[in-house]
Amino acid sequence: ESTRARTELPAPAAVLLAGSDVVPGSPSMTELRQRAVREPDAPPEDKESESEVKVDGETASDSESRAEAVPLSTSADDTPEVLNRALSNLSSRWKNWWVRGILTLAMIAFFFIIIYLGPMVLMIIVMCVQIKCFHEIITIGYNVYHSYDLPWFRTLSWYFLLCVNYFFYGETVTDYFFTLVQREEPLRILSKYHRFISFTLYLIGFCMFVLSLVKKHYRLQFYMFGWTHVTLLIVVTQSHLVIHNLFEGMIWFIVPISCVICNDIMAYMFGFFFGRTPLIKLSPKKTWEGFIGGFFATVVFGLLLSYVMSGYRCFVCPVEYNNDTNSFTVDCEPSDLFRLQEYNIPEVIQSVIGLTTVWMYPFQIHSIALSTFASLIGPFGGFFASGFKRAFKIKDFANTIPGHGGIMDRFDCQYLMATFVNVYIASFIRGPNPSKLIQQFLTLRPDQQLHIFNTLRSHLADKGLLTATAEDE
Amino acid sequence: ETDIDDRYGDLDSRTDSDIPEIPPSSDRTPEILKKALSGLSSRWKNWWIRGILTLTMISLFFLIIYMGSFMLMLLVLGIQVKCFHEIITIGYRVYRSYDLPWFRTLSWYFLLCVNYFFYGETVADYFATFVQREEQLQFLIRYHRFISFALYLAGFCMFVLSLVKKHYRLQFYMFAWTHVTLLITVTQSHLVIQNLFEGMIWFLVPISSVICNDITAYLFGFFFGRTPLIKLSPKKTWEGFIGGFFSTVVFGFIAAYMLSKYQYFVCPVEYRSDVNSFVTECEPSELFQLQSYSLPPFLKAVLRRETVSLYPFQIHSIALSTFASLIGPFGGFFASGFKRAFKIKDFANTIPGHGGIMDRFDCQYLMATFVHVYITSFIRGPNPSKVLQQLLVLQPEQQLNIYKTLKTHLIEKGILQPTLKV
Numbered sequence: 001e002s003t004r005a006r007t008e009l010p011a012p013a014a015v016l017l018a019g020s021d022v023v024p025g026s027p028s029m030t031e032l033r034q035r036a037v038r039e040p041d042a043p044p045e046d047k048e049s050e051s052e053v054k055v056d057g058e059t060a061s062d063s064e065s066r067a068e069a070v071p072l073s074t075s076a077d078d079t080p081e082v083l084n085r086a087l088s089n090l091s092s093r094w095k096n097w098w099v100r101g102i103l104t105l106a107m108i109a110f111f112f113i114i115i116y117l118g119p120m121v122l123m124i125i126v127m128c129v130q131i132k133c134f135h136e137i138i139t140i141g142y143n144v145y146h147s148y149d150l151p152w153f154r155t156l157s158w159y160f161l162l163c164v165n166y167f168f169y170g171e172t173v174t175d176y177f178f179t180l181v182q183r184e185e186p187l188r189i190l191s192k193y194h195r196f197i198s199f200t201l202y203l204i205g206f207c208m209f210v211l212s213l214v215k216k217h218y219r220l221q222f223y224m225f226g227w228t229h230v231t232l233l234i235v236v237t238q239s240h241l242v243i244h245n246l247f248e249g250m251i252w253f254i255v256p257i258s259c260v261i262c263n264d265i266m267a268y269m270f271g272f273f274f275g276r277t278p279l280i281k282l283s284p285k286k287t288w289e290g291f292i293g294g295f296f297a298t299v300v301f302g303l304l305l306s307y308v309m310s311g312y313r314c315f316v317c318p319v320e321y322n323n324d325t326n327s328f329t330v331d332c333e334p335s336d337l338f339r340l341q342e343y344n345i346p347e348v349i350q351s352v353i354g355l356t357t358v359w360m361y362p363f364q365i366h367s368i369a370l371s372t373f374a375s376l377i378g379p380f381g382g383f384f385a386s387g388f389k390r391a392f393k394i395k396d397f398a399n400t401i402p403g404h405g406g407i408m409d410r411f412d413c414q415y416l417m418a419t420f421v422n423v424y425i426a427s428f429i430r431g432p433n434p435s436k437l438i439q440q441f442l443t444l445r446p447d448q449q450l451h452i453f454n455t456l457r458s459h460l461a462d463k464g465l466l467t468a469t470a471e472d473e
Numbered sequence: 474e475t476d477i478d479d480r481y482g483d484l485d486s487r488t489d490s491d492i493p494e495i496p497p498s499s500d501r502t503p504e505i506l507k508k509a510l511s512g513l514s515s516r517w518k519n520w521w522i523r524g525i526l527t528l529t530m531i532s533l534f535f536l537i538i539y540m541g542s543f544m545l546m547l548l549v550l551g552i553q554v555k556c557f558h559e560i561i562t563i564g565y566r567v568y569r570s571y572d573l574p575w576f577r578t579l580s581w582y583f584l585l586c587v588n589y590f591f592y593g594e595t596v597a598d599y600f601a602t603f604v605q606r607e608e609q610l611q612f613l614i615r616y617h618r619f620i621s622f623a624l625y626l627a628g629f630c631m632f633v634l635s636l637v638k639k640h641y642r643l644q645f646y647m648f649a650w651t652h653v654t655l656l657i658t659v660t661q662s663h664l665v666i667q668n669l670f671e672g673m674i675w676f677l678v679p680i681s682s683v684i685c686n687d688i689t690a691y692l693f694g695f696f697f698g699r700t701p702l703i704k705l706s707p708k709k710t711w712e713g714f715i716g717g718f719f720s721t722v723v724f725g726f727i728a729a730y731m732l733s734k735y736q737y738f739v740c741p742v743e744y745r746s747d748v749n750s751f752v753t754e755c756e757p758s759e760l761f762q763l764q765s766y767s768l769p770p771f772l773k774a775v776l777r778r779e780t781v782s783l784y785p786f787q788i789h790s791i792a793l794s795t796f797a798s799l800i801g802p803f804g805g806f807f808a809s810g811f812k813r814a815f816k817i818k819d820f821a822n823t824i825p826g827h828g829g830i831m832d833r834f835d836c837q838y839l840m841a842t843f844v845h846v847y848i849t850s851f852i853r854g855p856n857p858s859k860v861l862q863q864l865l866v867l868q869p870e871q872q873l874n875i876y877k878t879l880k881t882h883l884i885e886k887g888i889l890q891p892t893l894k895v
Contacts, residue, residue: 196850199842203800206839210806213705218814229656230649282636377626383633391641416629419622427619437867438878440860445758445853446888452861453879453889460876465869 104265107410115254119319119328122253123243127165130239132407134161134231136398141227144392145220152212153221157228159205164232167198168240176247177321238415241422248425250330251315255306255367256421259374260413262301267294267379283386286379295375302371303364310338310361337363337429366429373420378413385412527688530833542673542742542751546666550588553662555830557584557654559821564650567815568643575635576644580651582628587655590621591663595670614862661838664845671848673753674738674761678728678790679844682797683836685724690717690802706809709802718798725794726787733761733784760786760852789852796843801836808835 114125138157174191190197213221246253271290279286309315317332340359350356385408389395397408441449537544561580594617613620636644669676694713702709732738740755765780773779808831812818820831864872883889 193850195846199846203839206807207800207803210705210803210810211703213806213810215704218810222811222814226649226653229653233652233656280634281638282633377630380630380633383636384629387633387636387641388645391645416626423618423622427616437860437863438875441879442882444860446886447756449879449883450888452864453876453883455861456864456872456876456879459865460869460872463869465873 108261111257115250119246119250119330122246122250126239126242126246129407129411130165130235131161133235133411136408137231137235138228140392140394140397141224141231145223150214150217150221150224152208153224156205156209156212157224159208160202160228160232161236163198163201163205164236166201167194168236170194170198172240172243172247176319234415238418241418245418245421245425247319248429249316249318251306251309251363252421252425254309254315255302256370256374256417257414258305259298259302259367259371260378260417263294263298263371263375263378264413266297266301267291267375270294270297280383282383282390291375291379295372298375299368299371302367302374306364306367307361310334310363337361337366366424369424370421374413374417377420378417381413381416385409531684538673538677542669542753545669545673545676549662549665549669552830552834553588553658554584556658556834559831560654560658561651563815563817563820564647564654568646573637573640573644573647575631576647579628579632579635580647582631583625583651583655584659586621586624586628587659589624590617591659593617593621595663595667657838661841665837665841668841668844668848670742671853672739672741674729674732674786675844675848677732677738678725679793679797679840680837681728682721682725682790682794683801683840686717686721686794686798686801687836689720689724690714690798693717693720703806705806705813714798714802718795721798722791722794725790725797729787729790730784733757733786760784760789789847792847793844797836797840800843801840804836804839808832 114121142153170191171194174194209221209225242253245256267286267290269290270293271285271287274289274293275287277288278284279288279291313332313334314330316334316338317330319328319330320332321328338361340361342357343360344357345353345355385397389397441452444452537548565576593614632644632648665676668679690709690713692713693716694708694710697712697716698710700711701707702711702714736755736757737753739757739761740753742751742753743755744751761784763782763784766783767780768776768778808820812820864875867875880889
C-alpha cells in the first residue's frame with residue numbers, strides 16, 4: 001500500500017512538499033524535467049499527507065493510465081449481430097461505412113415516424129434524449145473523477161435533474177395548458193406557487209449536498225457539483241427551448257434540426273470527395289471544402305424543405321391543447337408567414353432563370369437565416385464537443401449508437417441551434433404571447449391594472465387607433 | 474514530449490492534500506489602526522480590528538441607503554464584479570492558468586455579456602417610459618435577446634478558436650468555472666436589484682437579518698457556545714445557531730416595524746421621466762398599513778391586551794428572518810466547504826480582519842433568491858412594468874383586442890367606471 005502511495009504521489013505535490021515556492025504561472029521546462037525525475041521516487045515528507053493519500057488511494061486517479069492516454073471508456077462493440085454477420089465479408093473500412101450509413105438511415109426513419117406520431121410523442125422523445133445526454137455527461141464526470149464511491153452523488157445529480165426539469169416543465173405547462181390548469185384545483189395551486197415549490201425542492205438538494213460533504217473528498221464533491229450544474233445548464237435548458245420551438249409550430253422544430261443533420265452529412269460528403277485544406281486543428285477531419293460545400297447545400301436544402309412543409313397545416317400551426325377533446329390539435333389559419341407571396345427577382349437572376357417574379361413563402365426567407373446559422377455557427381458546437389473529448393481523452397461520449405457513438409455525439413451541433421431558433425422567433429417572428437399577457441394582467445392588483453389600462457389607452461389614442469366606436473363597445 | 478494537461482490534469486482527481494496552500498497575501502490593515510492597537514495582545518487586537526471594520530461597513534451601508542436607490546444599484550453592481558473577480562482569481566490559482574491565452578479577456582467578456590443581458594431585461598422594464606422616447610434604445614430593447622445571444626456566441630466561438638493543444642482540459646475547466654461563477658454571482662445580484670425595485674424594505678430587511686444572524690450567532694456562540702454544529706465550520710455551535718435564530722426573528726420584527734412607516738422604504742422604486750430620477754412616492758399598499766390583530770389567548774394573559782396593531786409586513790418578516798437564520802447558514806457552510814476544498818483561508822484580503830467580499834456575502838446568496846421567489850409567489854404577481862412593456866410591443870390589432878378585453882374586465886370588476894371617456 002505504501003509503495004503504491006509513493007508511486008502515486010503526484011509530481012506537483014512532490015515539488016511543493018520539498019518546500020519550493022508556489023509561483024503562479026506555468027512552470028519552466030527545467031522545472032517540468034525536475035518533476036519528471038522526482039516522481040518515481042519522491043518520498044512523502046510528512047506522515048499525514050501520506051495517510052491521506054493512502055486513504056484516498058481508491059478514489060485517486062491512476063497517474064499511469066493518464067500518462068499513457070488510455071481512453072476512459074472501454075467500448076464494447078454494440079453493433080447488432082445481424083449487421084455483423086451481413087457485413088462480415090467486407091473489409092473493415094467499408095464495413096464501418098456501411099454500419100454508419102445504415103444507422104443514419106435508421107435514425108432518419110425513426111425521426112419521420114416520430115413526427116408522424118405527433119407533438120406529444122415528440123415531447124417525450126426530446127425528454128428522453130435529454131435524460132440520456134445528461135446521463136452520458138455525468139458518467140464521463142464520474143469516470144474522470146473516479147467518484148463512484150462518493151456518498152450521495154448519483155442520487156443528488158439525478159435529484160437536481162428532476163428539480164430543474166420540474167421547474168421548466170411547470171413553467172411550460174402553465175403557459176400552454178392555462179385553461180386545463182385553472183380547472184383542476186390541485187394543479188391550480190401547484191401552478192400558482194410553482195416557483196416557490198421548485199425553489200424549495202432545489203434548496204433541499206443544496207442542503208443535502210452541504211450535509212454530505214465528507215472531509216477528504218471536498219474538492220471532488222465540489223467538482224461534481226459544478227459538473228452537474230454546468231451539464232444541467234447545457235442539456236436541460238436546450239431541451240426546453242426545443243420544446244418551446246415545437247409548440248410554436250412543428251416546422252420550427254423540424255427545419256432547424258434537419259438543416260443541422262443535412263449540414264453534417266453534406267459537409268462529410270464534400271469533404272470526402274473534394275476535401276483538401278484542413279479547417280481547424282481540433283477536428284482534423286473537417287476541411288474548408290466540406291465546410292463551404294455543406295453551407296451551400298444546406299441553404300438549398302432548407303429552401304426546398306420549407307417550401308414542401310409550409311403547405312401543410314399540421315406543420316405550420318402552433319400546437320394547442322384543446323380542452324374539449326383533451327388532446328393536442330394543430331389546426332388554424334396559417335399566418336402570413338406561410339402564405340405564398342410574389343417576390344420580384346433581382347435582375348441578376350432574372351436573365352438566368354427567365355422569370356420576373358417567383359412565388360415563395362416568406363418562411364423560406366427565414367429558412368435561409370436558419371440554414372446559414374446551422375452551417376456556419378452550428379459546427380462550433382461540434383468543435384466544442386471535440387475539444388471536450390480531447391480534453392478528457394475520450395473517443396466518444398458513449399457507445400449507444402453503433403458506429404456513431406453516444407447520443408451526445410449526434411446532438412452536439414444542435415445545442416446552439418435550439419437557442420438560436422428560440423431567440424430568432426422571440427425577436428423577429430412574434431412578440432409576446434397575447435393570451436399570456438392577459439393572464440398575467442388578471443393577476444395584478446387593481447391599481448396596477450388601472451395604471452396599465454390608462455397607459456395603453458393613451459398609447460393607442462396617440463397612435464390614432466382608438467375610434468369612437470371602439471370606445472363605446 | 475510531456476502533455477502539460479497530464480501534469481495539471483492529475484490535480485483534479487487527486488486527493489485534497491496536494492493542492493498547494495495559497496500563501497496569505499500581505500496584511501492590509503491600515504497603519505492608523507495598527508498604531509492605535511499596538512498596545513493590546515494579538516487576540517484582542519484581532520477582535521478590535523474586526524469590530525471596527527464591522528462598524529465601518531455598517532455605517533457605509535447606512536450612508537448608501539441615504540443616498541438612494543441608484544447608488545444602491547451601483548453598489549450591488551460593484552460588489553458583484555468584485556465577487557466575480559475573487560472567485561475567478563481562485564480558479565486561476567488552482568489551475569495556475571495565468572498564461573492561458575485569452576482567458577482573462579474571455580472571463581471578463583462573459584461577465585459583461587451576462588450583465589448586459591440581465592440589465593437589459595430588468596432595466597428596460599423599469600425605464601419603459603424613458604425608453605419609448607429614444608429611437609436607438611427602442612431598437613436595442615426590441616432585439617435585446619438577439620443582441621445578447623449574438624454577443625455571447627461571439628465569446629463562445631472565441632473560446633473554441635482559442636483552444637490550444639496541450640491546455641484543453643485546463644481551458645474547459647476555466648470555462649466551466651467562469652460559467653458557474655456567473656450563475657452564482659450575477660443572477661443573485663440581479664435578483665437583489667429586482668427586490669430593491671420592489672421597495673427598499675425588501676432589500677434592507679433581508680440583508681440586515683442575515684447580518685444580524687451572523688453577529689448574534691457569533692455572540693451567542695462566544696458566550697454560551699458548547700455543542701458544535703457541523704464539522705465543516707468548527708466554530709459554529711448549536712447554542713449560537715438557536716440563539717441567533719430567536720434574536721434575528723425579534724430583530725426582523727422590530728426593523729420591519731420601524732421601516733414600514735416611511736414611504737421612502739416602502740414604495741416601489743419608479744423612474745419619473747419628468748424629473749429624470751428615481752422616486753419612491755406612493756400610497757403604501759395594505760401590507761404597510763397598520764392593522765389590528767387579535768392576540769391568541771396565552772399572549773393575551775401575558776401582555777394584558779386584546780389586540781395589537783401590526784403591519785402585515787411584520788408577519789412576512791418572520792418568514793424572512795426564519796429563512797435567514799435556518800437556511801442562510803447553509804450558504805456559509807457551502808463557502809466554508811469550498812475554502813477547505815481549495816485550501817484557502819479567505820476568498821481574498823480586501824477587508825482587513827474579515828477577508829474578501831465573498832466572505833461577507835456568502836450567506837446572502839440563498840437569501841436574495843428566496844426573497845425574490847417569496848415576493849413573486851406570495852406578495853405580487855408578475856411585474857407590472859414588464860406586462861406594460863410587452864403590451865406596447867405587440868401589433869396594433871392585438872393591442873386593440875387586448876384593450877377591449879381589459880376594458881370589459883375592469884368594468885365588470887367595478888374598477889373602471891363605464892361612463893369614463895377619453
